[in-house]
Amino acid sequence: MSSGPVPHMSPDEFREHGRRVVDWIATYWERLPTLPVLSQVSPGQVRAGLPGTPPRIGSHGSLDALMADLDEVVLPGITHWQHPGFMAYFPANASGPSVLGDLLSSGLGVQGMLWATSPACTELEQVMLDWLVDLLGLPAAFRNDGAGGGVIQDSSSGANFVALQAALHHATDGTSVTDGVSGSHIVYASSQTHSSVEKAARMAGLGSRAVRTVNVDPATLAMVPAHLAELVAADRAAGLVPAMVAATIGSTSTTAIDPVAEIGAVCRQHGVWLHIDAAFAGVAAVSPALRWINDGVADYADSYCTDAHKWLLTNFDATAFWVRDRRHLTGALSILPEYLRNQASDSGTVVDYRDWQIELGRRFRALKLWMVIGWYGADGLRAHIEGHVALAQELAGWVEADDRFEVVAPHPLSLVCLRPRWPGHEDEEADGLTMSVIESLNRSGKVFLTHTKVAGRAVIRVAIGAPATTHEHVQDVWNLIRAEVAAHS
Numbered sequence: 332m333s334s335g336p337v338p339h340m341s342p343d344e345f346r347e348h349g350r351r352v353v354d355w356i357a358t359y360w361e362r363l364p365t366l367p368v369l370s371q372v373s374p375g376q377v378r379a380g381l382p383g384t385p386p387r388i389g390s391h392g393s394l395d396a397l398m399a400d401l402d403e404v405v406l407p408g409i410t411h412w413q414h415p416g417f418m419a420y421f422p423a424n425a426s427g428p429s430v431l432g433d434l435l436s437s438g439l440g441v442q443g444m445l446w447a448t449s450p451a452c453t454e455l456e457q458v459m460l461d462w463l464v465d466l467l468g469l470p471a472a473f474r475n476d477g478a479g480g481g482v483i484q485d486s487s488s489g490a491n492f493v494a495l496q497a498a499l500h501h502a503t504d505g506t507s508v509t510d511g512v513s514g515s516h517i518v519y520a521s522s523q524t525h526s527s528v529e530k531a532a533r534m535a536g537l538g539s540r541a542v543r544t545v546n547v548d549p550a551t552l553a554m555v556p557a558h559l560a561e562l563v564a565a566d567r568a569a570g571l572v573p574a575m576v577a578a579t580i581g582s583t584s585t586t587a588i589d590p591v592a593e594i595g596a597v598c599r600q601h602g603v604w605l606h607i608d609a610a611f612a613g614v615a616a617v618s619p620a621l622r623w624i625n626d627g628v629a630d631y632a633d634s635y636c637t638d639a640h641k642w643l644l645t646n647f648d649a650t651a652f653w654v655r656d657r658r659h660l661t662g663a664l665s666i667l668p669e670y671l672r673n674q675a676s677d678s679g680t681v682v683d684y685r686d687w688q689i690e691l692g693r694r695f696r697a698l699k700l701w702m703v704i705g706w707y708g709a710d711g712l713r714a715h716i717e718g719h720v721a722l723a724q725e726l727a728g729w730v731e732a733d734d735r736f737e738v739v740a741p742h743p744l745s746l747v748c749l750r751p752r753w754p755g756h757e758d759e760e761a762d763g764l765t766m767s768v769i770e771s772l773n774r775s776g777k778v779f780l781t782h783t784k785v786a787g788r789a790v791i792r793v794a795i796g797a798p799a800t801t802h803e804h805v806q807d808v809w810n811l812i813r814a815e816v817a818a819h820s
């Protein structure tokens with residue numbers, strides 16, 4: 332039955348190969364500007380370059396073959412999110428300190444489901460979430476030393492789902508746990524809300540039809556509180572139960588900011604849970620000049636999430652999620668089987684984060700946040716955010732000054748949505764030209780841009796936020812866009 336000795340990598344071998352891998356990453360970062368930002372491979376090309384079956388005998392002692400495949404097969408299939416010309420979607424920042432924090436987490440190999448399974452995993456995370464409350468000027472009620480608290484989730488989609496679980500617990504006085512929820516519970520979002528809120532309603536068993544679409548102001552694309560109030564009142568009159576309003580600070584399409592204070596007043600009047608999805612934009616509040624984006628949060632938000640893994644120099648995954656009253660969250664998610672019982676949990680003096688998330692197991696993600704905040708400090712993080720916001724404002728100024736283009740939505744942060752005017756072309760034809768410009772630019776390998784629709788028309792999103800992006804790169808992108816539009820005209 333025995334297949335012989337297990338060929339573990341010895342600590343000395345790890346030192347040797349680890350240096351090689353760290354060196355590879357550093358060289359990759361240096362080479363980034365020379366690589367095509369959007370992967371140019373065709374479907375199936377990466378799979379075809381790899382053996383169809385696993386090796387029976389491993390490479391024992393050598394990484395040569397694996398590193399060669401990394402360079403020749405995997406790397407061409409990479410879209411380079413850290414490239415200075417990456418301006419698609421929202422950024423997914425990586426940084427040296429974050430990668431090293433992740434490496435430490437992997438090296439420790441901790442699974443932090445319970446406080447007892449590694450006290451430091453839980454307590455460092457609590458401290459990091461409290462630090463973020465300070466750094467972002469969020470309400471003290473979110474801190475871990477009171478009724479509220481914060482936790483790292485895997486994503487904002489996950490955070491939106493657990494927020495809905497807490498909201499349903501709140502709306503049903505806890506009977507959601509024993510009896511489930513009937514189809515009468517309603518979730519309110521706008522047309523600009525991220526699709527993960529509807530997905531959360533589906534996963535909660537409410538279905539998409541439990542999601543009401545609140546109107547947005549056509550100029551700002553922000554939720555209209557008066558329409559929310561009408562919808563909530565109508566649902567209540569019909570005997571339905573308004574359970575959660577999902578307000579967005581920084582929508583995915585255009586970074587629209589919902590008026591949280593007015594929305595919160597409606598929620599307060601009707602006893603509805605207010606969740607704030609600030610996935611991309613929330614971390615901008617590290618800049619005191621941008622803290623206004625969170626107006627109303629301190630008074631009204633029951634839960635709030637923002638992603639350090641988008642714009643705060645922390646590798647995926649690191650969603651910071653807070654609740655004002657943790658009882659609804661843990662009430663909704665806690666189940667204690669016998670095999671997880673332990674003295675610390677029974678004492679009631681510790682937090683077991685398994686009760687704050689979907690999964691049981693969890694990585695030691697706080698280490699990378701700790702490294703990032705410790706390395707950059709509040710001033711460094713502010714400079715990172717403010718630098719990108721300044722670049723976006725400059726770009727918006729160039730676009731506004733060029734009568735062949737228009738800026739189509741407010742741009743308070745680092746995303747600029749713009750549209751070539753295409754004089755003489757009908758809307759549909761003009762939209763086709765805009766999409767064709769984006770495709771040509773992306774094929775060039777110099778930049779990666781994505782689109783959205785505003786008022787039904789195709790627009791170009793320029794999402795500034797990669798750590799390596801500088802003034803020169805933004806200027807280059809603007810020149811490329813102008814040249815491509817001229818070539819299509």
Ligand code: PLP
Binds near residue numbers: 486487488582
């Ligand atoms: N919410 C908003 C407002 C977003 O912009 C996004 C992604 O861009 C998400 C949620 C989903 O984020 P995640 O990938 O962390 O699930």
